[in-house]
Amino acid sequence: MTSGLGxxxxxxxxxFFLFIALSLGITYFAARxxxxxxxxxxxxRSVTALQNGLALAxxxxxxxxxxxxxxxxxxxxxxxxxxSIGFLVGWPIVMFLIAEPLRNLGRYTFSDVVAFRLRQVxxxxxxxxxxxxxxxxxxxxxxxxxxxxxxxxxxxxxxxAVIIVGAVMLVYVLFGGMIATTWVQxxxxxxxxxxxxxxxxxALARFGFNPLALFQAASDQYGAGVLGPGGLVSNxxxxxxxxLALMLGTAGLPHILMRFYTVPDARTARTxxxxxxxxxxIFYLLTFILGFGxxxxxxxxxxxxxxxxxxxxxxxxANAVGGPGFMGFISAVAFATILAxxxxxxxxxxxxxxxxxxxxxxxxxxxxxxxxxxxxxxxxALLGVLAIVLGIAFEGQNVAYMVGLAFAIAASANFxxxxxxxxxRKFTTRAAQxxxxxxxxxxxxxxxxSPAIQVDVLGNDAAMFPLRNPGIxxxxxxxxxxxxxxxxxxxxxxxxxxxxxxxxxxxxxxxxS
Amino acid sequence: MSxxxxxxxxxxxxxxxxxxxxxxxxxxxxxxxxxxxxxKPLLATLLRPGLSLGMLIGVLVIVWAWIVIWFYVRWANRDxxxxxxxxxxxx
Numbered sequence: 072m073t074s075g076l077g078x079x080x081x082x083x084x085x086x087f088f089l090f091i092a093l094s095l096g097i098t099y100f101a102a103r104x105x106x107x108x109x110x111x112x113x114x115x116r117s118v119t120a121l122q123n124g125l126a127l128a129x130x131x132x133x134x135x136x137x138x139x140x141x142x143x144x145x146x147x148x149x150x151x152x153x154x155s156i157g158f159l160v161g162w163p164i165v166m167f168l169i170a171e172p173l174r175n176l177g178r179y180t181f182s183d184v185v186a187f188r189l190r191q192v193x194x195x196x197x198x199x200x201x202x203x204x205x206x207x208x209x210x211x212x213x214x215x216x217x218x219x220x221x222x223x224x225x226x227x228x229x230x231x232a233v234i235i236v237g238a239v240m241l242v243y244v245l246f247g248g249m250i251a252t253t254w255v256q257x258x259x260x261x262x263x264x265x266x267x268x269x270x271x272x273x274a275l276a277r278f279g280f281n282p283l284a285l286f287q288a289a290s291d292q293y294g295a296g297v298l299g300p301g302g303l304v305s306n307x308x309x310x311x312x313x314x315l316a317l318m319l320g321t322a323g324l325p326h327i328l329m330r331f332y333t334v335p336d337a338r339t340a341r342t343x344x345x346x347x348x349x350x351x352x353i354f355y356l357l358t359f360i361l362g363f364g365x366x367x368x369x370x371x372x373x374x375x376x377x378x379x380x381x382x383x384x385x386x387x388x389a390n391a392v393g394g395p396g397f398m399g400f401i402s403a404v405a406f407a408t409i410l411a412x413x414x415x416x417x418x419x420x421x422x423x424x425x426x427x428x429x430x431x432x433x434x435x436x437x438x439x440x441x442x443x444x445x446x447x448x449x450x451x452a453l454l455g456v457l458a459i460v461l462g463i464a465f466e467g468q469n470v471a472y473m474v475g476l477a478f479a480i481a482a483s484a485n486f487x488x489x490x491x492x493x494x495x496r497k498f499t500t501r502a503a504q505x506x507x508x509x510x511x512x513x514x515x516x517x518x519x520x521s522p523a524i525q526v527d528v529l530g531n532d533a534a535m536f537p538l539r540n541p542g543i544x545x546x547x548x549x550x551x552x553x554x555x556x557x558x559x560x561x562x563x564x565x566x567x568x569x570x571x572x573x574x575x576x577x578x579x580x581x582x583x584s
Numbered sequence: 585m586s587x588x589x590x591x592x593x594x595x596x597x598x599x600x601x602x603x604x605x606x607x608x609x610x611x612x613x614x615x616x617x618x619x620x621x622x623x624k625p626l627l628a629t630l631l632r633p634g635l636s637l638g639m640l641i642g643v644l645v646i647v648w649a650w651i652v653i654w655f656y657v658r659w660a661n662r663d664x665x666x667x668x669x670x671x672x673x674x675x
Binding site for chain 1: 661
């Protein structure tokens with residue numbers, strides 16, 4: 072059977088150019104409305120609940136989950152479900168603990184919330200470091216995925232593919248800011264949900280629209296083992312470490328948190344999370360069907376033959392059930408997905424550089440609208456170049472694994488400080504700083520000492536740190552450091568500011584300004 | 585009844601509900617992870633041809649996430665927003 076991959080696919084190329092044309096059209100209209108920093112970072116706070124729900128889902132349903140998890144399920148069955156569930160259960164945490172306080176307390180970045188009653192400069196520096204570390208790892212995953220996908224689909228060289236993605240995404244961000252990024256994300260989320268749904272229906276049609284018949288066929292072909300836990304998560308501590316990082320990481324992802332500033336009020340933020348969770352849950356249930364569908368209809372050997380990591384399973388399934396035309400459509404959707412997610416990440420990184428570091432640290436909180444907008448655009452351009460460089464430098468990394476690491480850094484560096492700043496009266500500047508730096512450094516260091524780097528990349532016999540995901544050590548450590556530092560060095564000013572924070576968590580900024 | 589008492593009451597109610605639901609989600613999710621870590625054979629038990637206990641529980645964890653979110657939104661839209669509106673009115 073020929074896979075159809077590697078030869079230029081007319082539908083894929085047409086679909087791809089249609090998406091680029093549509094998204095550049097959106098960018099053109101968005102650019103005319105992007106006149107202030109509030110437009111650039113927060114889309115003028117005019118996004119509706121359904122729109123933001125789709126945009127959040129769009130940011131979250133990256134190519135790593137669409138291609139990566141479908142591939143994981145296709146190659147290892149049940150184990151893929153562990154990832155899907157972990158990615159979903161972070162959303163209730165975002166809803167209950169983070170979304171509404173964030174919307175009421177901050178303006179553009181989550182550092183606004185942490186710094187609300189603390190001293191600006193130290194908090195902003197530490198928060199920007201954490202944000203940029205998360206954004207960098209996430210960008211690597213997306214850029215590597217994009218390069219591989221285009222290379223396979225269009226036969227373009229990897230480096231050229233990465234440069235194209237970086238350049239197109241930069242046009243959205245530079246000219247259209249958050250308005251363009253949000254609409255690109257919405258279009259892509261609808262396309263992705265529709266594409267995954269259609270693909271699942273076509274696959275299920277072969278099994279009388281009965282998912283159990285599909286799973287039964289998989290177990291007949293590959294043994295009943297594919298329906299139960301296998302070797303993917305072999306060590307119990309590893310299972311908890313990964314689970315903790317996936318669950319708490321969502322609440323620390325800068326590009327997700329930033330979206331809560333694009334809605335007009337806390338109630339809209341709340342409703343948007345429920346839409347997002349519904350879409351994302353359905354999407355992950357669909358990827359499960361797609362994975363098993365690919366396992367049975369395409370076959371594991373054929374999937375491994377194209378890409379050892381299984382990342383092309385969903386595309387091969389599309390080819391098998393719908394022909395090259397349908398595969399072209401799904402490829403164009405996957406490509407749109409990567410572009411949109413990379414744009415969102417770049418915008419979040421640019422906000423950390425320009426809003427947190429330039430405006431609040433260098434300029435002491437006073438910068439004209441014009442200057443803010445200019446610095447934001449320069450930061451975006453810098454990050455765009457960085458994304459291209461990282462994408463080329465890290466060619467060959469496992470995409471889903473890199474996303475898992477980004478979640479671990481987010482859960483360790485950002486989540487503890489964000490949560491404590493809203494909940495704990497006695498939280499202090501020093502504690503926030505220490506917690507964020509400890510979380511960032513500990514997670515990065517443990518990743519470096521883990522078997523994934525020491526054994527797989529550097530070729531050593533053993534690793535100093537036994538776990539592949541550092542979450543179970545670095546997350547509690549970040550909390551512990553925060554508590555110890557806050558108890559040892561209390562800060563009267565920060566405690567005094569808590570009453571105002573509490574008031575604003577519930578009432579928002581409207582009456583106090 | 586003073587403004588600050590009302591605010592304190594609203595604050596306590598919000599974090600009681602949010603905290604309780606967070607724990608409800610964590611217990612279910614880490615229960616699932618615990619089974620994956622410590623009792624793989626149980627999850628591999630077949631309930632029907634093509635359906636293992638693990639797959640059923642996995643789907644139920646996703647459904648549980650929807651349920652706790654639905655519960656929170658219902659509470660927040662009714663009780664919490666009414667409390668916020670009353671507080672705003674008393675300013």
